[in-house]
Structure formats: C-alpha cells, structure tokens
Amino acid sequence: MTPEALAELARLRKARDLMDREYARPLDVPTLARSAFMSSAHFSRRFRAAYGESPYGYLMTRRIERAKALLRRGDLSVTEVCVEVGCTSLGSFSARFTELVGLSPSAYRAGDHSAARPVPACVAKASGRPSRGRAGAAAPSRNEEAPQAGGL
Known part of the structure; x- marks a missing residue:
C-alpha cells in the first residue's frame, strides 16, 4: 500500500x-x-x-446499536430512545431499526433480554451488531450441536 x-x-x-x-x-x-x-x-x-457501506449507513448502524442497548434497559420510550441516539424522525428511526434488527423498536423493547444481562458489554456489542444480512437471524451457540448431514 x-x-x-x-x-x-x-x-x-x-x-x-x-x-x-x-x-x-x-x-x-x-x-x-x-x-x-x-x-x-x-x-x-x-x-x-x-x-x-455508506457513511450514513455506518452512522445509522452505530445509532441502532446504541438504541438496542437503551431499549433493553426499558426505562425510556421508543421516542425518547430515538432522540437520545440522534435521530430526528421517529418514522425513519423505526423503519431503519426494523430493517437492521428484524423487529420494530417496540417489539424489541418488549422482548425478554434477561439472557443477555450476564454477557459483557463488549461481547454483546460485537455479537449484537445490526446487519442487513442477518436481520432477525440468530447463529447457533457453541453449546448447541450442529445438525448432522445424512439425517437422524
């Protein structure tokens, strides 16, 4: 280079x-x-x-990451989270959140996040990073067995 x-x-x-x-x-x-x-x-x-990705796409991904953390806490409304992460349009925020996460902000907030609490923040951030390619898809954990080829 x-x-x-x-x-x-x-x-x-x-x-x-x-x-x-x-x-x-x-x-x-x-x-x-x-x-x-x-x-x-x-x-x-x-x-x-x-x-x-575009600069705007990167910035919105960072904002959505932070929004997920705020929504998991549960003490702020979706509108308050939208403003807190720097978005000015609730509609655009909700649409982008849904696109990247696979759930609306309200549905994500209402979900059970107790399993994520013992995970260190740095690990949760890396594994929870929103991505268009994996919206809503969860990778199997290391403790789960991978399905074997050839049936049962």
Missing part, C-alpha cells in the same frame, strides 16, 4: 471514529468529509470502498 493510500485510510478512520464517538450529534456527510479533509463526494466513495 502506498503512503498516500495509508494516509487516506487514516483520515477515513478518523471520520469513522468521530461517528463511533459522536453518533448522537447531528452529523452529515459534509461534516464528516471535512474531518477527513476530503470533498463530500470523494469521501462518500472512499468510505464505501474502505468499509463496505
């Missing part, structure tokens, strides 16, 4: 770190692009190439 490419990747990482840290702030592509010293269009293209 060239020194220029490494420097660009470091600037993109700086913008990604800003999204991870300041997800509740009103961040937009021009603000993020400025933090990476790039034009908005170039930043969007390079961010997608580096991380596999």
Whole structure:
C-alpha cells in the first residue's frame, strides 16, 4: 500500500471514529468529509470502498446499536430512545431499526433480554451488531450441536 493510500485510510478512520464517538450529534456527510479533509463526494466513495457501506449507513448502524442497548434497559420510550441516539424522525428511526434488527423498536423493547444481562458489554456489542444480512437471524451457540448431514 502506498503512503498516500495509508494516509487516506487514516483520515477515513478518523471520520469513522468521530461517528463511533459522536453518533448522537447531528452529523452529515459534509461534516464528516471535512474531518477527513476530503470533498463530500470523494469521501462518500472512499468510505464505501474502505468499509463496505455508506457513511450514513455506518452512522445509522452505530445509532441502532446504541438504541438496542437503551431499549433493553426499558426505562425510556421508543421516542425518547430515538432522540437520545440522534435521530430526528421517529418514522425513519423505526423503519431503519426494523430493517437492521428484524423487529420494530417496540417489539424489541418488549422482548425478554434477561439472557443477555450476564454477557459483557463488549461481547454483546460485537455479537449484537445490526446487519442487513442477518436481520432477525440468530447463529447457533457453541453449546448447541450442529445438525448432522445424512439425517437422524
């Protein structure tokens, strides 16, 4: 990798770190692009190439992760959670939450989350990261036996 490419990747990482840290702030592509010293269009293209999703998609994934944690606590309404994570539209928040998690925010909040309580936060964050490809799908745990090929 060239020194220029490494420097660009470091600037993109700086913008990604800003999204991870300041997800509740009103961040937009021009603000993020400025933090990476790039034009908005170039930043969007390079961010997608580096991380596999648009800057907005990445930011919303971080917001949904935090929303899941707040909803599991159960002491805030869905509207309060929406505002707390930096979303301005309850409808857009709910639609994106449902798209990534596979459940509406209200259904997720009403679910039983007692099994997740003993899991360290870092593990829960990594395993609970919303993803379009796995919305609503749960991977079998290591304690479960995998089905054997060839029947019973």
